[in-house]
Structures are given as structure tokens and as C-alpha cells.
Amino acid sequence: MTDASRRTFLKLTGGTVGAAMLPFLKAMPAQAQANGRIVVVSGQTINSLDLHRKGTNRASYQVAVNCYDRLVSFGTKDTPGGGLSYNYDVIEPELAESWTISDDGLTMTFKLKSDATFWDGRKVTAADVKWSFDRAVSAGGFPTVQMKAGGLERPDQFEAVDDETFAITLDKPSKLTLPDLAVPVPFIINSEVAKANATEDDPWAMEYLHVTPAGSGAFKVVRWDQGQQLVYERNDAWVGGPLPSFEQVIVREVPSPATRRALVERGDVQMSFNIPNKDASELDAMDGVDVYSTPIENCIHCLCPNFNFEPFQDANVRKALAYAIPYEAIFQTAAYSRGAPMWGGEVEINDTAWPRKSPFMTDMVKAKEHMAASGFSSGFEVPLSISLGLADWMEPTALLMQEAFAEIGIKTEIEKIPGANWRSAALVEKRLPLHLENFGGWLNTPDYYFFWAYKHGHLFNSSNYLNEEIEQLVDSTLHIPTDDPAYAPNIKRMFEIAFEDLPRIPLWQPALNVAMNGAAGYEFWFHRQLDVRPLTTATA
């Protein structure tokens, strides 16, 4: 069918049923002409329109980003490889017009934009903000944990002073609080609509908002066919930022990467989100398709030797591993050189940049020396565990490691663990002697990474690593501002200990790849989901 007749058809159907049939219209509105529309394909499935609901998967976070507003947002910066990225260092207003922080850092007062309205036309008030924040800290699960990272733990910390003034009281000042308000979790819900649909068993209207968003954001959801597509339509009254250029955004789920690639190459869709490294490197070489590969901030693919496993308590064995890893081959084979190498860095630590290259590189002579000096010079056997859910990078990495470790007398057998068991085995029980891991922190400071991945008992410390100095350093650094005189020395000391003790051996910093054909304006976000708001047509 030609484009012209598609449009005629649209007009025909749009004429009969209009946008009045929200939230799930039966026909595409007439005004959604082909030039005001962008089609995006993604391999992930959206399972809820409410991030706070239990069981909501990562792909669904995009609804929180595109359909809801937060008080504040992050700024935008250029990335070295071309393209845009959010800017952790700049906090910009979204629903809040301005804010002040008291001198003791314990009270934050936000002034809401007076012209901000929800989709139903009602003014956004501080009571809505309070209700939404109460919900986030009470829902349990991930939203509550993420709120806690910024020191937001209890409803009594939030107060609606008047209609346009919202105040947060903190137990202790923290540099993480303001950025934590810009992550997708503390989004602001139309509390009147939600309360009208709440029940006694469901006071937070989880079942209603699960399928019917009620926000003030840049886009509304006009259609959601689970497992197939999500259709966004622009909210022309949005005041959270510059009005998006597309009137309609269609996100289609296409599981097969090969099909997604054919679609974007042909230009029938304008964007393929989160494409495999292999496709990224091949499409990059082609005309017509733009590929953006952004190294994911504060995220590192690591090899983790578990301290519960006796040979790995020996520092020489861990160093032998770090010298034996064929970094370059792994980076080329498993990552198609997308992302950033994390090996061969300088020994001396002069700055607080993170992720940073470890001082190790492939050196079989040194690896053998360390093995010989260890208490396990005759070698040993150990399973090398990978997750089947992450097999695309873990499997080639493990195979190359297996070969290299055999040379220094460490015989490994690759143990493939189903995705559903991986989390329990690796992170909760922490029982995998040698495994691959890829924690990435949303809040972009090294101490936040160390808090999750190096502190004993914390979820992503899957190596059971315990170092008293790290414990104390992280505790004293986590909440102090980055310009505090103690900050930089503390961070550098953490790096030194991490590279000396090696509970996590860095491999590379992975990239998020996006292919575009006929669209522009893509911006990378730490949450690794699609922000459709800044997208524009390629010519614009």
C-alpha cells in the first residue's frame, strides 16, 4: 500500500472515532499524519504502565519517563562519540520552577510551576507530589529501595506546605538526594484520579494505574497492546520542557534482532532501540543508518572471584586471574569493540574518574609468577558461572577466559544458570565461586557504585568481599558533597584498595546501542530506556 492511501485510510478511520475515546482509542486520530509520527522498534516487552507496581520490568520504566514528570530532571550534554547524553552534573527544573536547600542541608523546598496541569486539565498541586512520594516509599520493592538511596524513606518526610510549595525534610544531608529526585521513580501522579480508583485492598491504585497512566508528562498513552505495541500521543499542554516535535510515537515490540535490523535498514521504522553489539558495528559502517553507542555510565562488566571459595582468598590467585584474562580478544569478540576498555590503566591514581581502567593487562608471564607464588601453584578446578539471560556477552567472554585460565593451571567448567535463578544464586545467596557480573549504578558517583558492589552483604557484592577500610570509607563518603575536601582522597583510596584486593576484576564498560534512520535527537539516559521526548525528524 502506498503512503498516500495509508494516509487516506487514516483520515477515514480517524474521522469516525476521535481522541475522545481515551485512554484506549479504537482508531488512530486523524491529526497523526506520517510526518508527525515516529515508529520505534525494541526487543523488550512492556509489562506495566506503572513503575511502582510489583513485578514491573525495566522496559516499562520508559512510561514513567515519557508520561510522567518529576520535580527535577538532568541536563543534556554532548557525548564524545557524537550524540547526546543526560548530564548528571546539571539538575534542571521539570515540574518544580525553583528550589532552595536550607543551610544545614536538611530541608529542601520546591516551588511548583503554576501553569503545570495534569492531562485532565487539573492543576498540579503539592498534595499530588506528596501523595506520589508517599506511594513510592510505601510501595515496597525497587521503588522504595531507590528512594532510600536518596535518604527518602518515610511519608512524614514530605509535606505539602501550600498548593505550590512542597518540602522534604531529611535525616541527614546527602549529595544523592537531589539527583535521586530526577531518576524515573519519584514521578508525580494525578492523585485525585488515582484516589478515585483506589480500593480498600489497593489504596495506591496499583491496579488502575497499571493500565491507565494519569500524569502531567509530555506524552499520553493512547493505546497499549501488551506484547505488541505502545502508542504515545503528545500532550500539547506540557510545561516540563520544550514541546516534543513528534505528535505520535509508536513503540513496537519485535523480538528478533534480525527483523529489527531489516526494518531500520529499510527505513520503515525510524529507530531500533538497544541493538546487539554486532549489528551496531555493522550498521555503523553503512550509509543512511546512524548508530549511537554510548558507554553506560557507572556500569562495568566484571569477573568476580568469590572470597568464600578458598583459593580466591589468596591475593596472588586473584592477581593471576587479572593478568591471565585476554582482555582485548574478549572486548572484540563479546562486545564488538562497543563500549570502553577497562584494562591497561595507569598504576598511579590521580583523579576520581569512574569507571576507570584497572592497572592490569594480559601478561601470561606475570600471571604464572603470581600463580607460582600463591598457595595453589599446582592449580585447581572451579566452575565459571554465567547467566543464560545475559549469554550474548557472558558466553563468549567465559569461553575465552576458560582457555586462558587453563594455561595457568586453573581448570574451569562453564556453568550456565537460567535467568530466573541467576539473581538468587549470584546476588542473594552469593554462592558462585567464579562468575561474571555487570552492576551499573543509576546515581553516577563512584562511592555509590562502591556502596552496592564492594560493601559486605550488599546485593551486588557477589564476591562476599569484606574490607574494613572500604566499609568505613564508603560510609563516610556516600553522602558528602563532591567538593568536600575529604571526598577526592577517600575515593582515590577506594580505587587503590579495589585494584589491590580485586574482588571485581573489570573487563569493559558496556555500551547501549541505538540505530536511527530518518530521525535525530536521541539522548542516552542512565536508566537505559527510551526517552522519546527529545526525538526529532532527521532534517529538522
Add this chain to the structure above:
Amino acid sequence: MSARLKMILGRVAQAIPVVMGVVVISFLLTRAMPGDPAAYFAGPAADEASIAEIREALGLDKPLFQQFFLYVGDLVRGDLGTSLTTGQTVMSDLAARLPASLELTLVALLLSCAIAIPLGVLAATRPGTWVDHMCRILVTAGVSMPTFFTGIVLIYVFYYLAGLAPSPLGRLDFIYLSPPHVTGFYLIDAALAGDWETWFGAFKQLILPAMTLALFTLAPIARMTRAAMLSALSSDFIRTARAAGLGSRKVLYGYAFRNALLPVVTTLGMVFSFTLGANVLVEKVFAWPGIGSYAVEALVVSDYAAVQGFVLAMALLFVALNLVIDIAYALIDPRIGLN
């Protein structure tokens, strides 16, 4: 006719213990699967308390026995539970996805039969000739190529290179809207609504995936037709019919083919049930929101309710299918009763 109805009811009654067995086994098997759905769905950053909350919400903290009775109680009320993977009730998932798979499979089988049965008959009437060899080559090629490979090749040739096929974006291109839900079969629903533009759109999307599946299912049907026709053509009653001077058309289609149909129908039933559950790869390649990929996704993450619902739906479908095939037997061969 009432005797036949009684027979059908009897057959349905016989299916009840089978379905009960399926309920028990699917429950036990999902519980025996490795993995902790509560931990998985609590998300990577969840703490112990939130995992426990989810476990409680799912009822997984109760003893197995109690869980089973709760499950059966829900089943009796027609509640299949909520899928964690899709966030929808299992009932609505099945209602959306089963018709998608059935539509694809049925169209593929129709296409497959339209090619395979004449081909098999031709090959049987001319054994050893070029027709026979061509039939053999075609079915060998069809069955030896995995469906995802055929699917990708078809997309590459007809969509990517030639631009003839529409975008492989599932059941409908984004420009169309799904027809009002009546049966869930887009071709039927669009026709009922009189929306031929959408009907044509849905039909275009069906062509490539149906061709892929048809190529794969060609082999058993064509081979079975050929073998059954060969044995029918060499039997005594055909010789008698020929000796009595009946026309070759009458002999071939009136007697030989009708007798050869029985094993073909049996094969067809098997191929149908196999294809319905096993076309996961075709569904993935063509972004088809079908039941196969749903079940696989659910299995991978230990989504109990979804897996149980899938198994139960398939069991009921098989019972119905067997019934239909038995009735077809009786229609084809009057010597076979329903008991």
C-alpha cells in the same frame, strides 16, 4: 443423529480425567522448575523484605498442598491468575494470543495442504518420474531448513531486497488498527466488521509467516499422502474397480483418495498440534504475538500462572482436536463409529 450426539458427549466426558491429570501435573511441574519467581520479579535492587512481600502476594509462602487447593479453587471460578511477565491476567493473554497462533497455524496448514496433497497424489500416481523426484526434493528442503532460517530468508528476499512484502511487524502494520474483538481472528473479525482494508492488511502480514510454516509442514503431509495413495492404489478394490471399467478419475478420487485420506487426516492433526506449540521461532522472527513465545518467555522466568494456563489451554485444545479428528474419521469412513 442423537446417537452421534451421545457419542460426542461421551467422548467429552472421557476427557475430564485427562484434564484433571493435566491440572495436577502442570501444577507440580511448574513448582519443580528451578528458580524463584518472587526473587526474579522483585527486580535486581530489591531487598529481602520486598521479595518476601511478593512471595506472599503470589501465595508462594504457603505449603504446596494449600497452594494447590487455592489454584484449583481459582480454576473452578474461571480465574487463571495473573502473569508476571506480561502484567495481564492469564485469561486475557490467552484470549489475545491463542487466536493469533491459531490463525497463523490454520492459514499455514491450509496453504500446506493445498500444495502437499495434490503433490502427494501426483507423486503417487507417477512414482519414479520427475514429479515424484521434485516432490521429494521439495519436502526434504522444506523439512531440513529450520523455520527461523526460512523466515529470515523470506524476509530478506521478499521484504528487504524486493520490497514486496509488508514490514514484518506482527499481525498488523502500525497504520492499521486491530478490528473489533469478536473471535480474535483478524481475518474473521475484519470481515465481520466489513473493514476490507484492515482485512487485506492482516492478510498481507500473514503471507510470509504462513509460507514459512507451510514449507516446514509440507513434508509430513506430502509424504503421508504419497504413501497412503500408493498403498490404496495397489489394493484389491482398486483393481476390481479398474476391472469393472470405472473411469480413472472415479477410481483415483472416488475410491483411492478417499481411502488414503484417513492417515492424512491423522497426520494433519499431529502436525497441527505440533505446529501450534512449536512455532516459537516463527513468532519471534515475525514479531507475531502468539502462544508459543508467550509460553517460552513464561517458562524462562518461572511465571507459574502463565505456564499453567498455557498447558491447560493446550490440553483442552488437544481434547477438542482429537474429537474433531474422530468425527472426521467417521465422516470419511462409515465403517468407523465414534466409539
